[in-house]
Every structure is written in structure tokens, then in C-alpha cells.
Amino acid sequence: MTLHLIKLCVGADSVEDLQQWIDWRIKSFGEQVHSTRMQPKRADEIIGEGSLYWVIKGQVLCRQRLLGVRPFTDGEGISRCDLILEPVIHRVQPRRKGPFQGWRYLPAADAPADLDSGATKGMPPELAKELAELGLL
Numbered sequence: 001m002t003l004h005l006i007k008l009c010v011g012a013d014s015v016e017d018l019q020q021w022i023d024w025r026i027k028s029f030g031e032q033v034h035s036t037r038m039q040p041k042r043a044d045e046i047i048g049e050g051s052l053y054w055v056i057k058g059q060v061l062c063r064q065r066l067l068g069v070r071p072f073t074d075g076e077g078i079s080r081c082d083l084i085l086e087p088v089i090h091r092v093q094p095r096r097k098g099p100f101q102g103w104r105y106l107p108a109a110d111a112p113a114d115l116d117s118g119a120t121k122g123m124p125p126e127l128a129k130e131l132a133e134l135g136l137l
Contacts, residue, residue, distance in 0.1 A: 002049040003042055003046050003105055003107060004053055004105070005049045006060065007034075007036075007053070007055065014083070017056075022050055027084060031084060032084075032085045032087040033082040035083075035101070036082075036103060037079075038103070039069060040081075040105075051064060051090070051111075052066050053106055053111060055097045059096055059097060063089075064090070065085065067086055090114055093113050094112070
């Protein structure tokens with residue numbers, strides 16, 4: 001069974017902001033990674049099929065496939081890991097999500113569907129976001 005991660009996208013106001021950050025990372029470093037303190041112990045259930053779902057401004061709005069997990073120790077001797085992400089953003093059906101710290105596991109059954117499927121198929125992303133904010137999706 002596929003497992004995903006969910007995380008707050010701190011500092012981004014929109015999916016477009018996230019895309020600009022991804023583009024900068026690819027240009028500067030050749031890959032898109034997100035560094036985090038805790039290494040997923042269930043990484044084998046996530047890598048390849050799983051995704052990192054991003055919460056932007058209180059809503060799950062998009063995801064990126066998780067390609068790998070690379071542990072490292074930072075300059076202060078603290079264990080961390082890089083989540084290696086596919087640099088392609090997949091918009092998902094918006095869903096409200098309250099604040100939390102770090103990342104959490106997200107079972108596949110609880111993950112929002114991609115935007116190009118289900119009730120929001122063909123709907124402009126901003127309209128889907130507004131309807132979700134109103135609790136209509």
C-alpha cells in the first residue's frame with residue numbers, strides 16, 4: 001500500500017511561489033530536495049509511488065513525487081535528511097488542513113485526488129481553491 005507525506009509549505013503563498021522555488025533549486029543545485037530533521041522510518045513505503053503533499057495557506061494544494069531519502073549530518077552535527085523530489089508539481093483537489101509541525105504520514109486512502117480527476121476535473125485551480133475555502137468541495 002502506498003504511503004505519502006504531508007508538510008506545510010512555509011513561505012509560499014501559492015503553488016506558483018513553490019514552482020519558482022523549485023526552478024531556483026534545479027538551476028542552482030541540479031535537483032530539488034527538501035531538508036528535514038526527521039528521517040521517515042517508513043521510507044520504503046513512500047519512495048517511488050508516494051508523494052509529498054504540500055499545504056499552502058491552510059490548504060493541501062499540490063504534491064510532488066518522492067524519489068528518495070538521503071540522510072546526512074549538518075555542520076552542527078545534527079542528523080537530518082533530504083527528501084529528493086521530482087521537480088514536477090501535480091495540483092490536487094484543494095482540502096483544508098490545519099497547522100502542524102514537521103511532516104506527517106498520509107495514507108493513500110486519505111490523500112486528495114489530482115485536480116484533473118473527480119469533481120474538479122476541468123475546473124480552473126483558483127475556482128477549486130475558492131470552493132474548498134468555502135467548504136463546498
